[in-house]
Amino acid sequence: MTDAGRVLAASCRAGIRAVEADFLAGLEADERATFVAVLDRLADAAREG
Numbered sequence: 001m002t003d004a005g006r007v008l009a010a011s012c013r014a015g016i017r018a019v020e021a022d023f024l025a026g027l028e029a030d031e032r033a034t035f036v037a038v039l040d041r042l043a044d045a046a047r048e049g
Contacts, residue, residue, distance in 0.1 A: 001009070024032045 024035065027035065
């Protein structure tokens, strides 16, 4: 990846994290952790086919 690509990827990750924080703001910490864990499992399953 080029330097410009790394900068762009970092910027995208920062934006995603901000949206996630807003989206999950109404949840308790343990609820957020559970939600993110389930999403991770779903993403893993989708990647595996």
